[in-house]
Amino acid sequence: MAETCVILDIGGVLEMTPDTGWERRWEERLALPPGTVHERMRDVWRAGSIGSIGEREVREQLTVRLGLDASRTEALVADLWAEYLGTPNEELIAYVRGLRGTCGIGILSNSFVGAREREAALYRFDELVEHAGHIVYSHELGIEKPDPRAFEAACAALGARPENCLFIDDVAVNVEAARAVGMRAHLFEDNARTIARVEAHLAAPARAGGAVPPG
Numbered sequence: 001m002a003e004t005c006v007i008l009d010i011g012g013v014l015e016m017t018p019d020t021g022w023e024r025r026w027e028e029r030l031a032l033p034p035g036t037v038h039e040r041m042r043d044v045w046r047a048g049s050i051g052s053i054g055e056r057e058v059r060e061q062l063t064v065r066l067g068l069d070a071s072r073t074e075a076l077v078a079d080l081w082a083e084y085l086g087t088p089n090e091e092l093i094a095y096v097r098g099l100r101g102t103c104g105i106g107i108l109s110n111s112f113v114g115a116r117e118r119e120a121a122l123y124r125f126d127e128l129v130e131h132a133g134h135i136v137y138s139h140e141l142g143i144e145k146p147d148p149r150a151f152e153a154a155c156a157a158l159g160a161r162p163e164n165c166l167f168i169d170d171v172a173v174n175v176e177a178a179r180a181v182g183m184r185a186h187l188f189e190d191n192a193r194t195i196a197r198v199e200a201h202l203a204a205p206a207r208a209g210g211a212v213p214p215g
Contacts, residue, residue, distance in 0.1 A: 005104035005158050005165040006096070006198055009145075010111070012170030013188045014093055014125065017086035022079035030066060040065045048113045051139035055114045084112060088123050091191045095198075096128050103202055105129050108154040108167070110144045111137040133157050145169070146177030155183070166201040168194055 011017045023037040038045075044061045047053035053061075063073045099105055105128055109115070116137055120126045129135055136154045138144040143153070155162050162182035169175050170188040178185040186197040 005160040007106040009169040010109040015086040020083040107135040
């Protein structure tokens with residue numbers, strides 16, 4: 001059983017993913033009212049995030065619902081993934097890579113079908129962890145944060161007690177949900193404060209149980 005673990009979110013933490021405006025651009029290109037792409041695809045996006053639909057089906061639904069030909073479907077999908085994948089947070093990724101062997105490292109991400117393969121190819125997140133199973137994606141688990149079961153699954157994947165795990169996310173509701181299941185948690189705002197919080201967590205003795213203070 002891992003004594004001390006650090007579990008990180010991807011989007012907004014390991015990846016920087018600002019809004020690229022791809023949906024608005026496609027609505028203009030297709031002469032659709034603002035918000036049409038999201039409205040027509042809402043249930044498909046949801047299904048993709050919990051793995052109840054595959055990438056091929058996503059493309060088929062885009063083609064049908066937005067009236068696209070094959071080339072436009074592929075172009076739209078490319079724009080979708082460009083925003084989703086963003087750019088790597090190189091400093092934090094390098095820091096986490098340096099932690100290997102000193103603590104358990106895991107990843108817990110609300111994701112979309114196809115994310116594991118793309119993120120491994122681009123950013124080698126698989127090399128940050130000891131085992132592929134230490135990366136828990138919502139589209140593979142079938143559960144999204146802030147559902148308590150998502151955090152429990154991430155701890156179980158590492159064989160760790162929640163109180164010995166520090167969870168890092170850029171969404172406050174997810175941080176609070178992690179604390180509610182007994183984990184330590186930190187709201188990501190910048191690399192410096194996040195690295196300092198990880199260092200403090202690693203310096204503290206492992207908790208064997210009992211009351212867990214916030215943080």
